[in-house]
Amino acid sequence: MASLTGLETTLRRWGLRVEVLNGGRGYPGRPGRFDPRGVIWHHTAGSLAGGPTASLQTCIRGRSDVPGPLCQVYVGRDLAVRVVTYGRANHAGAGGPWRDVPRDSGNAYFVGVEVESTGNPATEPWTPQMLDVCRRVMAGILDHIGQPADRLIGHKEWAPGRKPDPHSLDMGRERALVAELLRHGPAAYSTTPTTSTEEDEMPSVKEIWTSAESVQSAGSRDGRLAAGPIIGRTLEAVRDLQAKFAALNASVAEIGRAVAALSQGEKITPDELAARMEAAAEKGARDALSNSVVKVRVEVEDAKEAQQS
Ligand SMILES: [Zn+2]
Known part of the structure; x- marks a missing residue:
């Protein structure tokens, strides 16, 4: 067993x-x-x-x-x-x-x-x-x-x-x-630091590139780098950050509105506030994601045009 x-x-x-x-x-x-x-x-x-x-x-x-x-x-x-x-x-x-x-x-x-x-x-x-x-x-x-x-x-x-x-x-x-x-x-x-929380775990630019490079050469027959997937993953990570940041911003803004309402004498329970913050965060993240998809498309189209011309 x-x-x-x-x-x-x-x-x-x-x-x-x-x-x-x-x-x-x-x-x-x-x-x-x-x-x-x-x-x-x-x-x-x-x-x-x-x-x-x-x-x-x-x-x-x-x-x-x-x-x-x-x-x-x-x-x-x-x-x-x-x-x-x-x-x-x-x-x-x-x-x-x-x-x-x-x-x-x-x-x-x-x-x-x-x-x-x-x-x-x-x-x-x-x-x-x-x-x-x-x-x-x-x-x-x-x-x-x-x-x-x-x-x-x-x-x-x-x-x-x-x-x-x-x-x-x-x-x-x-x-x-x-x-x-x-x-x-x-x-x-096995060489990844696993227990230290005090050490600076931020990889250097060289480490990031080397790791992206090894992933790429493992995946391609002639060992040459394909920039597309690396850039794709980077854009994906940027999109995630944009969405999280927008969600955070939106829920902070919602706290501001709630404080303003409270100061006007309106009653808001903690549950209502939590629900409003969450709804604002969801909307913020959704908006940010749809914006960033549009932006990525525009960039890709621009790149295609640049290649053709
Ligand atoms: Zn489950």
């Missing part, structure tokens, strides 16, 4: 920043059988206003209807990985059967990974950085329990129709990418 004991060591070998909660011991798991043979990928549906670890306390303590822990592993918007418990957690719920896992008994056989995300691609599209961390988390857990990539599933595959998570991901493609990681093993990440 596989065990999650020592999981943090395996995940660190995969180049991840890992913390074991409850003073390094992890929280006690739920009572009952836990024989992990696969992984379920979840998103938390946590609000942007809640910050980098919006749903962490809920994942530890549970909700009024479901006692915690609600996952074994939690990934925050800060890309840090937390081991919540080594034991059984309430994450799968009704669903299945799936292969050798009987109906409604996912918690006995799956490791649950909760990833902080609104679950809405308009407010929080997956960033390349977050996907990279998630795929390494999935590969690391499968590596630890000695299972192949085809034992990674999405919650939406365990409970189709009932659950949408993880949003906007083709799980077949994710399994193929994780299989690729497992084929190469964690060696590629």
